[in-house]
Amino acid sequence: xxxxxxxxxxxxxxxxxxxxxxxxxxxxxxxxxxxxxxxxxxxxxxxxxxxxxxxxxxxxxxxxxxxxxxxxxxxxxxxxxxxxxxxxxxxxxxxxxxxxxxxxxxxxxxxxxxxxxxxxxxxxxxxxxxxxxxxxxxxxxxxxxxxxxxxxxxxxxxxxxxxxxxxxxxxxxxxxxxxxxxxxxxxxxxxxxxxxxxxxxxxxxxxxxxxxxxxxxxxxxxxxxxxxxxxxxxxxxxxxxxxxxxxxxxxxxxxxxxxxxxxxxxxxxxxxxxxxxxxxxxxxxxxxxxxxxxxxxxxxxxxxxxxxxxxxxxxxxxxxxxxxxxxxxx
Amino acid sequence: xxxxxxxxxxxxxxxxxxxxxxxxxxxxxxxxxxxxxxxxxxxxxxxxxxxxxxxxxxxxxxxxxxxxxxxxxxxxxxxxxxxxxxxxxxxxxxxxxxxxxxxxxxxxxxxxxxxxxxxxxxxxxxxxxxxxxxxxxxxxxxxxxxxxxxxxxxxxxxxxxxxxxxxxxxxxxxxxxxxxxxxxxxxxxxxxxxxxxxxxxxxxxxxxxxxxxxxxxxxxxxxxxxxxxxxxxxxxxxxxxxxxxxxxxxxxxxxxxxxxxxxxxxxxxxxxxxxxxxxxxxxxxxxxxxxxxxxxxxxxxxxxxxxxxxxxxxxxxxxxxxxxxxxxxx
DNA sequence: GCCGTTGCTGTAAACGCTTACACGCAAGTG
DNA sequence: CACTTGCGTGTAAGCGTTTACAGCAACGGC
Numbered sequence: 001x002x003x004x005x006x007x008x009x010x011x012x013x014x015x016x017x018x019x020x021x022x023x024x025x026x027x028x029x030x031x032x033x034x035x036x037x038x039x040x041x042x043x044x045x046x047x048x049x050x051x052x053x054x055x056x057x058x059x060x061x062x063x064x065x066x067x068x069x070x071x072x073x074x075x076x077x078x079x080x081x082x083x084x085x086x087x088x089x090x091x092x093x094x095x096x097x098x099x100x101x102x103x104x105x106x107x108x109x110x111x112x113x114x115x116x117x118x119x120x121x122x123x124x125x126x127x128x129x130x131x132x133x134x135x136x137x138x139x140x141x142x143x144x145x146x147x148x149x150x151x152x153x154x155x156x157x158x159x160x161x162x163x164x165x166x167x168x169x170x171x172x173x174x175x176x177x178x179x180x181x182x183x184x185x186x187x188x189x190x191x192x193x194x195x196x197x198x199x200x201x202x203x204x205x206x207x208x209x210x211x212x213x214x215x216x217x218x219x220x221x222x223x224x225x226x227x228x229x230x231x232x233x234x235x236x237x238x239x240x241x242x243x244x245x246x247x248x249x250x251x252x253x254x255x256x257x258x259x260x261x262x263x264x265x266x267x268x269x270x271x272x273x274x275x276x277x278x279x280x281x282x283x284x285x286x287x288x289x290x291x292x293x294x295x296x297x298x299x300x301x302x303x304x305x306x307x308x309x310x311x312x313x314x315x316x317x318x319x320x321x322x323x324x325x326x327x328x329x330x
Numbered sequence: 331x332x333x334x335x336x337x338x339x340x341x342x343x344x345x346x347x348x349x350x351x352x353x354x355x356x357x358x359x360x361x362x363x364x365x366x367x368x369x370x371x372x373x374x375x376x377x378x379x380x381x382x383x384x385x386x387x388x389x390x391x392x393x394x395x396x397x398x399x400x401x402x403x404x405x406x407x408x409x410x411x412x413x414x415x416x417x418x419x420x421x422x423x424x425x426x427x428x429x430x431x432x433x434x435x436x437x438x439x440x441x442x443x444x445x446x447x448x449x450x451x452x453x454x455x456x457x458x459x460x461x462x463x464x465x466x467x468x469x470x471x472x473x474x475x476x477x478x479x480x481x482x483x484x485x486x487x488x489x490x491x492x493x494x495x496x497x498x499x500x501x502x503x504x505x506x507x508x509x510x511x512x513x514x515x516x517x518x519x520x521x522x523x524x525x526x527x528x529x530x531x532x533x534x535x536x537x538x539x540x541x542x543x544x545x546x547x548x549x550x551x552x553x554x555x556x557x558x559x560x561x562x563x564x565x566x567x568x569x570x571x572x573x574x575x576x577x578x579x580x581x582x583x584x585x586x587x588x589x590x591x592x593x594x595x596x597x598x599x600x601x602x603x604x605x606x607x608x609x610x611x612x613x614x615x616x617x618x619x620x621x622x623x624x625x626x627x628x629x630x631x632x633x634x635x636x637x638x639x640x641x642x643x644x645x646x647x648x649x650x651x652x653x654x655x656x657x658x659x660x
Numbered sequence: 661g662c663c664g665t666t667g668c669t670g671t672a673a674a675c676g677c678t679t680a681c682a683c684g685c686a687a688g689t690g
Numbered sequence: 691c692a693c694t695t696g697c698g699t700g701t702a703a704g705c706g707t708t709t710a711c712a713g714c715a716a717c718g719g720c
Contacts, residue, residue: 002706013670018708025709028668045442049379049388050706053675058379069408069604074398078425081398085435090443092420095411105415112375113420219608248608255610274399278549278578280585280610332676343700348678355679358698380676383705 001044010038021046052114061301062110062118064094064103071245071273072290073121079294080119087302089116100124107132117301120145121293123187139304141297144189153300153313155293159189159270160196162286162319163240166268167200169284169321170238173329175266179211179236181225181246190217193242193270211236215246222249230257237265237330244269244276244285251279251326262328272322281325288319331374340368351376382444391631392440392448394424394433401575401603402620403451409624410449417632419446430454437462447631450475451623453517469634471627474519483630483643485623489519489600490526492616492649493570496598497530499614499651500568503659505596509541509566511555511576520547523572523600541566545576552579560587567595567660574599574606574615581609581656592658602652611655618649 007014012031019025020035027035038044052058063080065073077093084091092113094106103124110118111132118133121143130152133140140152170178180197183190194212201210211232213225222241226249229236241247247269254261261267261281269276269285276283296315304313337344342361349355350365357365368374382388391414395403411421422443424436433454440448441462448463451473460482463470470482500508510527513520524542531540541562543555552571556579559566571577577599584595591597591611599606599615606613626645634643 003708004706014707015671015709016669019669022708026667031668045438047383047444047706048442049382049444050675051708052379053377053383053677053706054708056675067408068398068404068411071401071404071604074401074404078397078399081423081425085439090422090439092422093411095408108375109415109420112378114377114379252608274401275605275608278582278605278609333678334676344677345679345701346699349699352678356698361698377676380705381678383676383707384678386705 001042002047003044006035006038006042006044009042010035056114057116058114059088060090060092060113060115062094062106062113062115063091064096064106064110064118064120064122066096066098066122066124068093068095071275072243072271075274075290076121076294079291080298083295083298096122096124098122098124100126104129111136111138117141117305119143119297119301121297123189139301141301141304143293143297153304153315155296155300155315155317157189157288157293157317158319159192160199162270162288162321163193163196164200165321166240166284166286167197167204169323169327170240170266170268171204173238173266173327175238175330176206177209177211177234177236177238179213179229179239181213181215181222181229181239181241181250183215183217183242183246185214187217190242197240215242215249217243217246219245219249219252222246223253224249226250226253227257230254230259235265238267238327239265240268240270242270244271244273244283246270247283247285247326248275248279251283261326266327266330268321268327270319277324279326284324284327285322286319287322289317293317331372332377333374336365336368336372336374339372340365386444387446388444389418390420390422390443390445392424392436392443392445393421394426394436394440394448394450394452396426396428396452396454398423398425401605402573402601405604405620406451406624409621410628413625413628426452426454428452428454430456434459441466441468447471447635449473449627449631451627453519469631471631471634473623473627483634483645485626485630485645485647487519487618487623487647488649489522490529492600492618492651493523493526494530495651496570496614496616497527497534499653499657500570500596500598501534503568503596503657505568505660506536507539507541507564507566507568509543509559509569511543511545511552511559511569511571511580513545513547513572513576515544517547520572527570545572545579547573547575549575549579549582552576553583554579556580556583557587560584560589565595568598568657569595570598570600572600574601574603574613576600577613577615577656578605578609581613591656596657596660598651598657600649607654609656614654614657615652616649617652619647623647 003014003017007017017035019027020032061084081091096103096106107129117139119141143155144157182194201207213228215221215225241250247267254265269283272285272287276285333344333347337347347365349357350362393410414421426433426436437459447469449471473485474487512524531537543558545551545555571580577597584591599613602615602617606615
């Protein structure tokens with residue numbers, strides 16, 4: 001089943017069929033109707049691979065993330081895919097598993113499949129791989145990985161905003177002993193969050209009151225860090241965490257120690273993953289809209305692909321505090 | 331950058347380059363080495379679209395699911411993709427959003443992209459669409475949707491097993507007033523679970539003690555159903571739910587009513603989504619291994635593609651109770 | 661009546677690969 | 691020595707599209 005058979009049935013040339021499909025040039029309405037009918041009757045779908053081969057455009061986009069199993073990502077993937085499908089593009093997903101080697105594999109697959117562009121949200125973005133993409137003129141959008149290249153756009157996430165709102169919130173609830181459970185320090189984004197916490201303390205003249213424990217952005221690390229905090233002579237009255245998984249771990253550790261949230265300790269997460277409002281109590285956290293992130297990334301990528309190299313290739317996504325039940329005044 | 335340039339650099343014909351890449355026929359080791367070096371030097375990646383066009387195999391697989399945002403799916407997707415990537419296959423994902431129309435779109439995209447096979451795990455599988463796939467000779471694997479066709483395999487999930495274990499468990503803890511919160515009754519898989527509950531009661535001579543409320547496999551429906559159960563004159567001492575989201579909703583409703591789990595009511599979920607062990611208390615639930623499901627589906631699909639039409643095209647995945655802290659003896 | 665336009669359609673050459681077939685050559689066979 | 695055989699390689703056709711170019715009819719202006 002190919003364009004030739006359609007042409008034969010509609011009694012036109014293959015060129016006319018192609019033109020009808022792509023409505024690239026004017027085809028007489030009567031002819032087009034005949035072609036369309038033939039297509040209908042034969043249930044013909046054009047072969048995308050042949051199209052790609054000659055046109056150079058695959059109508060496929062790559063999306064590289066760390067791990068679809070991490071609850072941060074599914075919404076991002078969904079929004080991105082929705083955008084793509086709406087515009088007739090396909091998305092192929094690469095899971096790096098936090099592993100630079102697999103990241104390299106992802107990039108390779110993207111290149112082999114001749115994707116029209118790649119969006120990357122992962123911390124394993126080795127500069128060499130980025131080069132690989134730009135060298136092949138593949139437009140690339142980085143979400144929160146900081147490096148902008150020639151053919152690429154960069155989407156920053158305004159972590160500080162949300163942390164500041166959280167600090168303000170805790171402050172207005174009279175908390176003064178506020179701890180922070182950080183993420184892995186090799187992640188720039190984790191450092192940014194910690195720094196926002198420190199600057200929040202500093203601006204209130206409380207620099208000497210900082211309490212920082214290191215987590216790993218996973219539940220286990222959050223629990224462990226919280227246990228350390230609970231051993232402190234003056235334990236914190238409130239804790240901000242670098243992400244929600246950390247907060248969930250911390251919550252478990254607090255309850256396990258026989259304390260309550262928010263009565264004994266207020267707790268704030270980060271990301272607003274879907275389970276954040278299902279914890280007991282529902283977690284006060286900082287929303288980072290994956291939808292907004294995906295929509296922005298997609299738009300940026302599309303602009304890059306169409307070479308609308310507009311004035312800015314830099315975007316910013318805000319974060320905001322959402323109050324639920326894990327914080328309370330003292 | 332194409333095979334021709336590689337051929338020129340290695341001073342061989344394009345055929346030899348192709349043969350080296352695919353090691354399909356014998357190439358003299360020395361020649362192959364020269365070719366490989368040229369590939370290396372030029373950083374050549376073969377164009378998959380051209381390959382597909384001539385070979386008819388796209389090395390792409392389709393995976394159609396309801397919604398990647400539903401916590402049941404990410405692990406399934408991940409395991410399936412891992413399998414695929416390991417074997418040099420790409421996966422394209424279709425989200426139906428529980429919507430038959432979008433399901434049709436997914437199928438269409440799969441056909442257009444000429445996937446080598448499709449795995450489907452979604453309840454919107456319209457027979458007409460299935461026909462569309464089999465008509466085009468696209469091997470198809472259905473997970474838990476019940477319909478087997480010509481070019482397809484079927485993977486059943488043994489829901490009854492897990493439910494029976496759960497009943498047995500509750501029974502041994504002296505529970506006799508056991509309720510069940512069911513899923514949407516248009517889903518065969520939901521009916522199967524309910525029926526297993528009923529048969530569990532019956533085999534213990536407790537048919538007259540059945541308490542069934544209908545949920546929707548979402549949190550909200552679970553909460554609502556639980557509220558109804560709590561209003562009963564003799565409220566249940568234990569509740570089994572059709573899936574974990576339902577259980578989480580039920581848990582919220584129980585706590586909200588001022589009761590405790592498991593002290594006042596024992597609760598059992600189904601699926602073992604990643605958050606099931608993070609609830610307070612950690613949820614006793616029934617494991618349905620997504621990894622096993624994905625691995626089986628992939629193997630079945632591969633067999634179908636290779637036309638290893640062996641003795642069986644039917645597979646079964648077991649389910650088992652995993653005890654955590656949401657159940658207790660009375 | 662001639663010529664330049666305009667509008668539609670057809671012809672055929674790519675796109676980058678795989679593979680059937682052919683070919684040359686060295687080794688084995690009678 | 692002529693022969694088959696088999697291995698390694700090259701030639702070229704073809705996969706299903708898109709698209710540059712050409713062709714052709716109808717039309718209007720002169």
